[in-house]
Amino acid sequence: xxxxxxxxxxxxxxxxxxxxxxxxxxxxxxxxxxxxxxxxxxxxxxxxxxxxxxxxxxxxxxxxxxxxxxxxxxxxxxxxxxxxxxxxxxxxxxxxxxxxxxxxxxxxxxxxxxxxxxxxxxxxxxxxxxxxxxxxxxxxxxxxxxxxxxxxxxxxxxxxxxxxxxxxxxxxxxxxxxxxxxxxxxxxxxxxxxxxxxxxxxxxxxxxxxxxxxxxxxxxxxxxxxxxxxxxxx
Amino acid sequence: xxxxxxxxxxxxxxxxxxxxxxxxxxxxxxxxxxxxxxxxxxxxxxxxxxxxxxxxxxxxxxxxxxxxxxxxxxxxxxxxxxxxxxxxxxxxxxxxxxxxxxxxxxxxxxxxxxxxxxxxxxxxxxxxxxxxxxxxxxxxxxxxxxxxxxxxxxxxxxxxxxxxxxxxxxxxxxxxxxxxxxxxxxxxxxxxxxxxxxxxxxxxxxxxxxxxxxxxxxxxxxxxxxxxxxxxxx
Numbered sequence: 288x289x290x291x292x293x294x295x296x297x298x299x300x301x302x303x304x305x306x307x308x309x310x311x312x313x314x315x316x317x318x319x320x321x322x323x324x325x326x327x328x329x330x331x332x333x334x335x336x337x338x339x340x341x342x343x344x345x346x347x348x349x350x351x352x353x354x355x356x357x358x359x360x361x362x363x364x365x366x367x368x369x370x371x372x373x374x375x376x377x378x379x380x381x382x383x384x385x386x387x388x389x390x391x392x393x394x395x396x397x398x399x400x401x402x403x404x405x406x407x408x409x410x411x412x413x414x415x416x417x418x419x420x421x422x423x424x425x426x427x428x429x430x431x432x433x434x435x436x437x438x439x440x441x442x443x444x445x446x447x448x449x450x451x452x453x454x455x456x457x458x459x460x461x462x463x464x465x466x467x468x469x470x471x472x473x474x475x476x477x478x479x480x481x482x483x484x485x486x487x488x489x490x491x492x493x494x495x496x497x498x499x500x501x502x503x504x505x506x507x508x509x510x511x512x513x514x515x516x517x518x519x520x521x
Numbered sequence: 522x523x524x525x526x527x528x529x530x531x532x533x534x535x536x537x538x539x540x541x542x543x544x545x546x547x548x549x550x551x552x553x554x555x556x557x558x559x560x561x562x563x564x565x566x567x568x569x570x571x572x573x574x575x576x577x578x579x580x581x582x583x584x585x586x587x588x589x590x591x592x593x594x595x596x597x598x599x600x601x602x603x604x605x606x607x608x609x610x611x612x613x614x615x616x617x618x619x620x621x622x623x624x625x626x627x628x629x630x631x632x633x634x635x636x637x638x639x640x641x642x643x644x645x646x647x648x649x650x651x652x653x654x655x656x657x658x659x660x661x662x663x664x665x666x667x668x669x670x671x672x673x674x675x676x677x678x679x680x681x682x683x684x685x686x687x688x689x690x691x692x693x694x695x696x697x698x699x700x701x702x703x704x705x706x707x708x709x710x711x712x713x714x715x716x717x718x719x720x721x722x723x724x725x726x727x728x729x730x731x732x733x734x735x736x737x738x739x740x741x742x743x744x745x746x747x748x749x750x751x752x753x754x755x
Contacts, residue, residue, distance in 0.1 A: 294729075301728070388736045393726025421728045456747045490746055492627025494535070494655045495528075502622045502739035505732075509740035510747070512724055513690045 290412045291339040291348035293318075298417025300324055305352040310338055315346035343413060354407040357423030359398055359433055363440045367463050368395035369511055370437070372444075374430055374469040374479045375403045376500060382407075383414020384501035385468075386422055390415075392508040396423035398465075400430045430467075434482035437465050446475050446483030447503055449496070455487045460511040468507075471500050524646045525573040525582035527552075532651025534558055539586040544572060549580030577647060588641040591657030593632055593667055597674045601697050602629035603745055604671070606678075608664055608703040608713045609637045610734060616641075617648020618735035619702075620656055624649075626742040630657035632699075634664045664701075668716035671699050680709050680717030681737055683730075689721045694745040702741075705734050 290299050297320050299306055309326045312335060316326045329335045332346070339348040362370055371389050376382055382405040389397055405411060406426070407419050415422075427433040434444045442463040445455075460466075467483055469475035480486065489498060489506050498506075524533050531554050533540055543560045546569060550560045563569045566580070573582040596604055605623050610616055616639040623631055639645060640660070641653050649656075661667040668678045676697040679689075694700075701717055703709035714720065723732060723740050732740075 298729070384733060384736065387729060387733060390727040390729050391723070391725050391732050391736075393724075416729060416731075416733070418727070418729045454747070454750065455743075456750075489625070489743055490627075490750070491625050492746070493624040493652070495532070495621060495624050495650060495652045497650075498625050498739075499618060499621060499650070499735075501733075502618065502625075502735065505736035505739035506743035509689075509723055510743065512726070513688070513744070516688065516690075516724070 288351060288353055288409055289339045289348050290351050290409050291341055291344035292413040293345045293347055294416040295412040296347045296349045298420040299349055299351045302420030304420060307350040309347065309349040310335060312346040339409065341409070354419065357396055357425040359425035359427045360436065362396040362398070362423060362425055363437055363442065365395050368442065369393070369515070370395050370398060370465045371504060371508070372398040372430060372433065372465050372467045373404065374467060374475050375400060375473070376468070376470050377403060377405050379405045379408060379410040380414045381501050383411040385504045386411070386415040386424065387418040388501070388505045388508055390418035390422040392512050394422065394508060396425060398425045398427055398430070398433055401426050401428050431478045431482040434465065434467065434479070438484065443485070444483045446480055446486045447488065447507060448475060448480065448486040449488055449491070451486035451488040453485065453487050454490060455507055455510040458485055458487055460514045464511065466507050466511065468500055468504055471497060522585060522587055522643055523573045523582050524585050524643050525575055525578035526647040527579045527581055528650035529646040530581045530583045532654040533583055533585045536654030538654060541584040543581065543583045544569060546580040573643065575643070588653065591630055591659040593659035593661050594670065596630040596632070596657060596659055597671055597676065599629050602676065603627070603749070604629050604632055604699045605738060605742070606632040606664060606667065606699050606701045607638065608701060608709050609634060609707070610702070610704050611637060611639050613639045613642060613644040614648045615735050617645040619738045620645070620649040620658065621652040622735070622739045622742055624652035624656040626746050628656065628742060630659060632659045632661055632667055635660050635662050665712045665716040668699065668701065668713070672718065677719070678717045680714055680720045681722065681741060682709055682714065682720040683722055683725070685720035685722035687719065687721050688724060689741055689744040692719055692721055694748045698745065700741050700745065702734055702738055705731060
């Protein structure tokens with residue numbers, strides 16, 4: 288697949304995927320982080336845009352191996368995993384943004400459903416600033432079944448539901464935890480809700496009805512980071 | 522100005538701005554939240570797109586009064602204000618996303634600079650899901666001077682700087698507080714850094730170098746919400 292954008296290409300070069308070829312505009316080709324790569328200089332931005340099928344290339348794109356999805360059960364085998372599970376989040380920008388935040392927050396991985404979900408496309412690589420090169424992303428046939436397996440392995444599954452009475456700081460996000468977020472507008476499906484141990488909600492203190500799912504993920508992940516930090520509570 | 526998008530138009534109708542006229546495609550015009558409005562039905566999506574200058578209208582747009590910026594000193598007069606100040610955040614999507622999260626988190630307002638900053642355009646209204654109709658947004662000539670005034674009034678100014686050694690939960694975000702965030706890539710300008718009381722950083726536990734500014738704002742704002750909640754720490 289062709290990935291594009293500076294961070295997306297840069298992290299592909301730093302990550303495990305094989306990179307067959309890099310194209311860049313003359314100016315981008317001189318950047319230090321491209322020094323180790325063999326770069327084909329591209330004459331015009333339009334030529335680059337036709338290569339990657341997007342105007343959003345920031346002067347660089349690369350032909351990389353297809354994205355390798357992680358094995359979901361293997362994520363559960365890690366010590367004290369912190370996993371983000373997304374229920375039918377269809378917007379590539381949101382999926383990419385959440386992947387980026389999850390990688391920054393040190394999450395073990397991201398789990399998405401096979402159907403009605405954005406998958407890891409070049410647009411998602413770009414939106415994630417290349418985070419998907421380092422963050423395991425697993426696809427599962429059925430998200431509720433995955434949450435069942437997670438619970439069987441001792442994970443607590445915390446579903447984000449706008450009308451839940453419990454704030455994230457009032458629950459224990461240390462140990463093995465899955466944070467489950469749904470699509471904006473629709474939220475979590477009933478079967479997914481039923482598969483969660485607890486439902487939590489970020490307080491909504493204004494007049495707007497909902498947070499963006501990416502903002503909610505950031506607030507929840509960094510609440511987990513706070514609780515899991517060695518000096519938490521001090 | 523013409524605002525477009527379902528949430529942007531809906532919140533404009535609920536907020537203080539005068540709405541002169543609403544246009545919608547037939548299907549959108551029948552939605553319950555448009556019941557109280559006088560709606561001109563628009564024949565085609567293309568007609569609507571030419572009215573609002575964007576394809577991103579979701580079937581509805583409105584002619585509303587120009588956006589009224591708030592008075593920055595008045596924000597400081599509120600009891601225990603929680604203010605978000607942005608240093609040269611130029612991306613309308615980021616400004617909109619931060620406004621949305623700030624409104625949800627019950628922030629007192631948002632302060633932006635007059636130069637090299639995104640301002641409240643229709644794209645920002647859309648990206649904020651209409652939050653800018655309810656959240657005071659002030660423009661100041663000089664952000665450092667504003668922070669100086671804030672400190673003179675007893676506010677603590679917390680600057681987000683990726684290399685700061687202090688986590689947000691280790692500082693006191695109760696009382697009067699300004700959270701200062703810079704643009705991605707560039708961060709805070711030196712004079713803005715010098716105007717902050719403390720520098721804080723969300724831990725980066727992966728390989729990616731930085732959080733998106735909208736994700737950072739969400740994590741910081743909800744850490745403030747946690748600390749300011751009546752039952753915080755229990």
